[in-house]
Amino acid sequence: MRQRYGKRFLAVVLIGTLTATLAACSKKEEAGAGKTDLGVTFSQIKLGEHTDLKADLKFLTHKTDVVDTEFKDYVTEFQKMYPNITIEYEGITNYADDITTRLTTGDWGDICMIPTTVDKDELENYFVPLGNLDELSKEYTMLLNYSYDNKVYGIPSMGNTQGIVYNKAVFDKAGVKELPKTPEEFLDDLQKIKDNTDAVPLYTNFAAGWTMTAWDAYIDACATGQANFAHEGRVKGDNPFADRGDQTGPYAVYNLLYEAVSRHLTEDDPTTTDWEGSKARLNKGEIACMALGSWSIVQMKSAAEHGDDVAYMPFPISVNGKQYTAVSPDYNYGINCNSSADNQLAAMLYIKWLIDKSGFELTQGGVPVKVNAEMPEFLKAFDGVELLYDVPVPAGEETLGNDVNNESELGINISGQMAKSVVEAAIDGQPTMEDLAKEWDEKWTAAQEKYGITH
Amino acid sequence: MNTKRAPFNFFKWIQSGKVNRRLCVVTFMLAPLLLLLIFTYIPFLKMFQFSFYDMKYIGARKFVGLKNYSEVFSRKDCFQALKLSGYYIVASFVQLAMALWFASVLSFKVKGGGLYKGFMFFPYLVCGIAVGFIFKFFYTRGFVLDTVLQWVGFSQESLPYWLKDKSINNISIAATSVWRYMGQNMVLFIGAIMSVDSTLYEAAAIDGASGFNKFRYIVFPSIKTIIVLNMILAITGSLSVFEPPYVITGGEFGTGTYFVIMNKLAHESQKVGLASAMAIVLFGLILLATMIQKFGEWYFLGVGEQEAARTIRRNKKLKKQYEQQQRANRTEGGDGI
Numbered sequence: 169m170r171q172r173y174g175k176r177f178l179a180v181v182l183i184g185t186l187t188a189t190l191a192a193c194s195k196k197e198e199a200g201a202g203k204t205d206l207g208v209t210f211s212q213i214k215l216g217e218h219t220d221l222k223a224d225l226k227f228l229t230h231k232t233d234v235v236d237t238e239f240k241d242y243v244t245e246f247q248k249m250y251p252n253i254t255i256e257y258e259g260i261t262n263y264a265d266d267i268t269t270r271l272t273t274g275d276w277g278d279i280c281m282i283p284t285t286v287d288k289d290e291l292e293n294y295f296v297p298l299g300n301l302d303e304l305s306k307e308y309t310m311l312l313n314y315s316y317d318n319k320v321y322g323i324p325s326m327g328n329t330q331g332i333v334y335n336k337a338v339f340d341k342a343g344v345k346e347l348p349k350t351p352e353e354f355l356d357d358l359q360k361i362k363d364n365t366d367a368v369p370l371y372t373n374f375a376a377g378w379t380m381t382a383w384d385a386y387i388d389a390c391a392t393g394q395a396n397f398a399h400e401g402r403v404k405g406d407n408p409f410a411d412r413g414d415q416t417g418p419y420a421v422y423n424l425l426y427e428a429v430s431r432h433l434t435e436d437d438p439t440t441t442d443w444e445g446s447k448a449r450l451n452k453g454e455i456a457c458m459a460l461g462s463w464s465i466v467q468m469k470s471a472a473e474h475g476d477d478v479a480y481m482p483f484p485i486s487v488n489g490k491q492y493t494a495v496s497p498d499y500n501y502g503i504n505c506n507s508s509a510d511n512q513l514a515a516m517l518y519i520k521w522l523i524d525k526s527g528f529e530l531t532q533g534g535v536p537v538k539v540n541a542e543m544p545e546f547l548k549a550f551d552g553v554e555l556l557y558d559v560p561v562p563a564g565e566e567t568l569g570n571d572v573n574n575e576s577e578l579g580i581n582i583s584g585q586m587a588k589s590v591v592e593a594a595i596d597g598q599p600t601m602e603d604l605a606k607e608w609d610e611k612w613t614a615a616q617e618k619y620g621i622t623h
Numbered sequence: 624m625n626t627k628r629a630p631f632n633f634f635k636w637i638q639s640g641k642v643n644r645r646l647c648v649v650t651f652m653l654a655p656l657l658l659l660l661i662f663t664y665i666p667f668l669k670m671f672q673f674s675f676y677d678m679k680y681i682g683a684r685k686f687v688g689l690k691n692y693s694e695v696f697s698r699k700d701c702f703q704a705l706k707l708s709g710y711y712i713v714a715s716f717v718q719l720a721m722a723l724w725f726a727s728v729l730s731f732k733v734k735g736g737g738l739y740k741g742f743m744f745f746p747y748l749v750c751g752i753a754v755g756f757i758f759k760f761f762y763t764r765g766f767v768l769d770t771v772l773q774w775v776g777f778s779q780e781s782l783p784y785w786l787k788d789k790s791i792n793n794i795s796i797a798a799t800s801v802w803r804y805m806g807q808n809m810v811l812f813i814g815a816i817m818s819v820d821s822t823l824y825e826a827a828a829i830d831g832a833s834g835f836n837k838f839r840y841i842v843f844p845s846i847k848t849i850i851v852l853n854m855i856l857a858i859t860g861s862l863s864v865f866e867p868p869y870v871i872t873g874g875e876f877g878t879g880t881y882f883v884i885m886n887k888l889a890h891e892s893q894k895v896g897l898a899s900a901m902a903i904v905l906f907g908l909i910l911l912a913t914m915i916q917k918f919g920e921w922y923f924l925g926v927g928e929q930e931a932a933r934t935i936r937r938n939k940k941l942k943k944q945y946e947q948q949q950r951a952n953r954t955e956g957g958d959g960i
Contacts, residue, residue, distance in 0.1 A: 265890050268680045285893060290682050375759070377873045439786035439872055440763035574679070574893045583891040588875055595787065 209299030210323065211307055213516055215249065215524065222252040223514035226277030228270070230263035230499060242526050246518060253514045264378075278507045278515045281325070281499035284582065288316040288566040295321040296503040296512050308523075308537050310497040312558045316566055322500030323519060326463075326534025329493045329547065329555070330385045330483055333464050334457035335450055337477040338367045342456070347481045347549075349491060351415055351424040354484035358433040361456045370428050371446055371455040374438035374591055380584025382459045383425060386483045387418035387580075389494035389556040393487035396559045402580075403569045404616070406623040407609040411602065416487050419605055422590050424484075425459075426601045429594035438591055447471035451478060459483075463498065465546055466533035480546045482553045491553045495535055568619060575615035578608060674899035684896075691900035701901060704881040705908075707793060708861050711880075714797035715857035718805050723850070725805075726812030727838055740813070744806035751803070755870025758799045762786050762871075789877045796867045796878055804860075808853050815846035851920045858916065859909050881905060 229235065235257045243255045258277065260266050268285045270276040271294055286294060297319040298304065304320050305311055314322030342361040348354035358369035373379035388398040393416075402408045402418070411419045428434055435441060449455045451472035458464070462480060469475035482491045501522070503515045522528055529536050533544060547555075561569070579585040586608065593599050599607070616622075636642060674691055678684040695701050725743060729736050746754070761767045762785035769782055785795045823841050832840070843850075865882035868874050874883035881901070889898035925931035930938075 272680060285679070286681055287679075294681075374875070375873065437764045437784045437787050439784070439792070439876060440759060440766075442763075577888070577892045577894075579891045583887070585887075585891070592876055596789075 208513070208516075209303065210320070210516060210520065211299055211304055213513075213520055215517065215521055218513060218517065219250055220252065221250060221510060221514050221517070223254075223508075223511045225253065225255045225279060225511060225515055225518065227255055227257045227518075228263075228267065228277050228280040229257055229259055230281055232259035232261055235259040238528075238531065242522065242528075245526075246521050249521070250514070250517065253518070255518060274504075274506045276504065278504050278511050279519065280502055280504070282314055282322045282502040284570075286314075287570055288314070291316050291321040292319070292505070294502070294505060296505050296507075296516075297321055298323060298503070298516070307539055309539055309557060310495065310537060312560055313497055314500050314502070322502045323523060324497030324500050324537050325522070326498050326529030326532055327495050327537060328385075328461040328463050328498055329495050329535060329550070330382075330390050330461055331493060331550075332457050332481050332483060333450065333460050333462075333468055334479055334481060335367070335453050335455065335474075335477050336479045337474070338365055338453045338456040341365050348484040349486045350484055351420055351427075354424065355427055355431065355433065358428060358456070359431070362433055365453075365456070367454055367456045368435045368449075369433040369456050371441065371450070371458045372425075372429070372434050372438050372591060373441050373443055373446055373458060373460075374588065375441040376443040377584060377588075379443060379460065380587040380591075381581055382461055382584075383421060383587035383590075384581045384584065385461060385494070385496070386421045386459075386485070389492055390483045391417050391421050391485050391487075393490065393492045393554070393556075395494075395556040398558075399561045399565070399569060403572055404565075404621055406613075408612065409605040409608045411605065416485055419601075420485055421483075422586060422605070423601050425587060425590050426594045426604075429591050430597070434591075438595070451475065453477065462535070462544075462546065463533055466531070480549060482550055492556055493550060493553050495555050495557050497537075497558075498534060568621075571619050572612070572615045572621070575618055576608075576611045578611060670899045670902060673896055674903050676896045678896045679893040680895055687896070691897045692904065694897055695900050695904050700879075700884055701881065701904075704879055704884045705862070707878070707880050708864070710793040710797045711800065711861035711864050712858055714794075714801050715854075715861050718801040719808055719850070719853055719857060721801070722805050722808035722853075723812055726809045726816060727842060729809070730813045730816040740806075740810070744810055746803045746805075747807040749803070751866035752870055754799060754803050755867060758796075758867075759786075759871050762795055786872055787876060792872065792876055792878055796871055799867050799871070800860075800864070804857075808857075811849055811853060812846065815849040816842055819845045847920075847924050848926075851916065851924065855913055855916050858912055862909055862912065863905060 227239075229239070231239070239257050243257075246255070247253065263281070264283060267276075267280060267283045271280070271283070271286070274294075282291075282295065291314060295314075299320055301311060301315045301318045301320050308323060310324045310327050311320050311322075313324075314320070338361060339357070342357070342364040344357045344360060348357050361367055361369040388402060389395055391397075392401060394401060409418050409422075411423075429438075446455060446458065447468050448471040450458060450468050451474050453474065465478060465480050468478045482493050485491070501519045503512055503519070505512075507515065523537055528534075530544065533546065535544065535547070536542070573580050573582070577585075589604060590601070593601070593604055613623075637646065675686060675688060676684040677687045677690070725739075729740055733739070749757075764784060765779065768785065769779060772782060773779060783791050786792050819842060824837060827837050827841060863882055864880045865886070868878045868880050868883050869886065872878045874880070874887065879887070882905075885898045885901045885905075888894045888901070920926060922932045925934070
C-alpha cells in the first residue's frame with residue numbers, strides 16, 4: 169500500500185511535467201500563427217523616423233569573424249540615430265546546420281540570415297514580409313531567392329559573382345599572358361604554372377567541405393550563358409549533367425576539375441588541405457588559384473602582405489565565344505514573424521541602415537544590392553563578360569528546385585558532394601567522368617519523376 | 624464514535640516523518656529524472672515518431688508508414704557503411720588489450736606510475752572535435768607522423784598518404800580513437816584491479832605463482848565484469864562512430880561511417896525521416912549486439928560471482944555421470960559395501 173502510494177505520486181509528478189512541456193511546445197506553435205501587420209514596407213520605411221523606438225534585438229549571423237569588430241562599430245553608429253535600440257549579435261560557427269533547428273523553435277531572436285533550407289512556401293511561417301516584389305525591385309536587386317507570391321521575405325546582405333581567385337604574380341611568372349577563356353586553355357595554363365613555378369596550380373580546399381560548393385555555382389548561368397538555366401535547364405531539363413560536347417554546361421565545369429586532378433595540377437593530398445592557411449598561401453604565391461566566389465577576394469588580400477597580387481577572373485568557359493558570370497545573393501536578412509511589433513520595426517530599420525549606410529558589401533568585396541550602385545573594383549577585370557542576374561521561377565514551381573535537389577541527394581549548392589566525388593574519382597582513376605555524370609543523371613531523373621517532371 | 628479528529632494541518636502533515644521522507648526522495652529524483660526525460664526520452668520518442676514520416680526540418684510532414692525502414696534496408700550505402708565498423712571493432716580490441724596490459728602493470732608499484740597514468744588518461748579529456756583537428760595535422764603529408772617516421776629511417780616516398788590512401792585511411796582514423804579511449808579503459812581496469820583483495824596475491828606469492836598466473840587466476844576472474852562492460856561499450860561505440868571520420872575526413876575517400884551517412888542525409892538532403900529510421904535500425908542492431916555479448920558473458924564467463932553457464936552445465940553432467948556410475952557399480956557389485 170505504502171509503495172503504491174509513492175509510485176502513484178511519482179507518476180502524477182511525471183505526467184504533470186510532461187503535460188507542462190507539451191503545453192509549452194504547443195503554445196509556441198500558436199504564437200507562430202498570429203502575425204502582426206506592420207503597415208509599412210521596407211521601401212517606405214525611412215531612416216530618421218521612429219527615433220524614440222525602444223527595442224532589444226538579437227541578431228544571428230554566420231559572420232563569426234567580424235562579430236566583435238565591424239558589427240560592433242555598426243551598432244555604435246546605428247545607435248547614434250536610434251539610441252534606444254540595442255542589438256546583440258550571436259555568431260554561429262556551424263551556421264548552415266544549426267540555424268534550421270533554431271528556426272523551428274520560433275524563439276530564436278529577431279534578425280537572422282535565412283538558410284537555404286526554408287522552402288519558399290514556408291517563408292511566411294517564419295519571416296515578416298518586407299513588401300511587394302514589384303515595388304521593392306525598383307530599388308533593390310537579387311530579391312527572387314526569398315520571394316513568394318509577390319511578397320519579399322528577405323533582403324540580400326550583398327551579392328556574389330562567380331569566378332576564380334588567383335595570384336597575378338604567379339600567372340605572370342609562369343608566362344601566362346592572357347587570361348584563359350576555355351577549360352582547355354585553363355588546363356594548359358595550370359600546366360605552365362606547374363612546370364615553371366613552385367606554386368600549387370589549383371588548390372581544391374577539399375577538406376573544408378563547404379568550399380567545394382563553389383563548383384556548383386558555376387554550372388548554371390556561368391557555364392551556359394542562360395540566366396534561367398538553373399530552373400529550366402537543370403531542375404526541369406532532360407539529363408542536365410550529360411556531356412554537351414562543346415565545353416559548356418555542368419559537365420564541362422566538373423570535367424575541368426576532374427582533368428586538373430588527374431593531371432596532377434592540384435595539391436598532392438586533398439584530404440589534408442587547410443582552409444585558413446590557404447588564404448595566406450595564395451596571397452604569397454604558394455598557390456596559384458582557387459575556385460571560390462567573389463566574397464573570397466577581400467579575405468585573400470588581407471591574409472598576408474602581397475594583397476596587390478590577388479586578382480579575380482571569370483570562370484574559363486565561353487559560350488559561342490562569350491563569357492558570362494552569375495550575380496547571386498549571399499545570405500539574406502530575415503525578420504522573425506514571432507517578434508513583437510516594436511522589435512520587427514526596429515529590425516527593419518536596422519536592416520535598412522545596414523544596406524543603405526553601412527557599406528558592408530564593400531568591406532566584404534560583394535556586389536551592391538541597391539539598383540544602379542557603383543560596381544566594385546575587381547569587376548573591372550570582367551570587361552566583356554556579361555553579368556547575369558537571377559530570373560523569376562514560374563509560379564507554382566518555386567519549391568521544385570529544392571525538392572528535386574534534396575530527393576536526388578546530389579546536394580547542389582549545399583554540400584559540394586558532386587565536386588568531392590569528382591576529386592575522389594579522379595584520384596582513383598575510376599569511375600570516369602562520363603560514368604559519374606551518368607550516375608548523377610540517373611539520380612536526378614528519378615527525383616524529377618517523383619515530382620512529376622517527365623521528358 | 625464521536626471522537627473528533629484533529630483538524631488537518633498541512634504543515635504538520637508535510638513535516639511528519641513518512642511524508643517528509645518521500646518528499647525528499649521525490650524532490651531529489653526530480654532533477655535527474657526531468658533531465659533524463661527532456662534530453663533523452665522525449666527526443667528519442669520524437670525521433671521514433673519522425674521515422675514514420677516523410678519530412679524535412681521545416682515544412683509539412685507526410686505519414687509514410689514503414690517506407691523509410693524499407694529504404695534503409697534496400698539502400699546500398701547504409702549497410703555498406705556498417706562494414707567500416709569492422710575496423711573500429713578490431714581497433715577496440717587492440718585498445719582493450721593495451722589498456723588491460725598497462726593497467727595490470729600500473730596497478731602495482733611502478734616508478735612514476737602516477738605520471739604515466741596521467742599521460743595516458745589525458746587524451747580522454749580532450750574534446751573529440753579537437754582530437755580530430757590534432758590528427759588532421761598529425762597525418763598531413765610531411766607533418767608530425769611523417770617527420771617522426773623519417774627520424775626512424777623511412778623515406779618520405781615510401782610512406783603512404785595516411786588519409787588519402789583508401790587501403791589505410793580507415794586504420795589511420797580508427798587509431799585516433801584508440802589513442803583517445805585507451806586511457807579511460809585503463810583507469811577503469813586499474814580501479815577494478817585495486818579492489819581485488821591483496822591477501823590473495825600474498826597467498827599466490829607463497830604458492831610460488833608467476834606474474835602471468837597471478838593475472839590469469841586472480842586478477843582476470845575478479846575484473847571480468849568490468850572487462851565485459853568495457854567490451855560492450857567499445858563495440859557499441861564502434862557501431863556508432865561519428866566524430867573521428869566526420870572531423871578528419873568528412874567521411875570522404877571511403878571513410879563515411881553509418882552515422883556520417885545519416886548526418887549527411889538529415890542535414891544535406893533534408894531527409895529527416897529516413898535518417899531517423901536509420902537511427903532506430905542502428906539502435907536495434909546495438910541492442911542485438913549487446914544481447915549477444917551478454918549471452919556470451921553468461922555462457923562462457925559467468926555473471927558476477929556466478930560460474931559460467933557452460934561450466935555449471937558441464938559440472939551437472941559430470942555429476943550425473945558420476946551418480947549413474949555409482950548406481951551401476953552398486954547394482955553390479957551387489958553387496959560390495
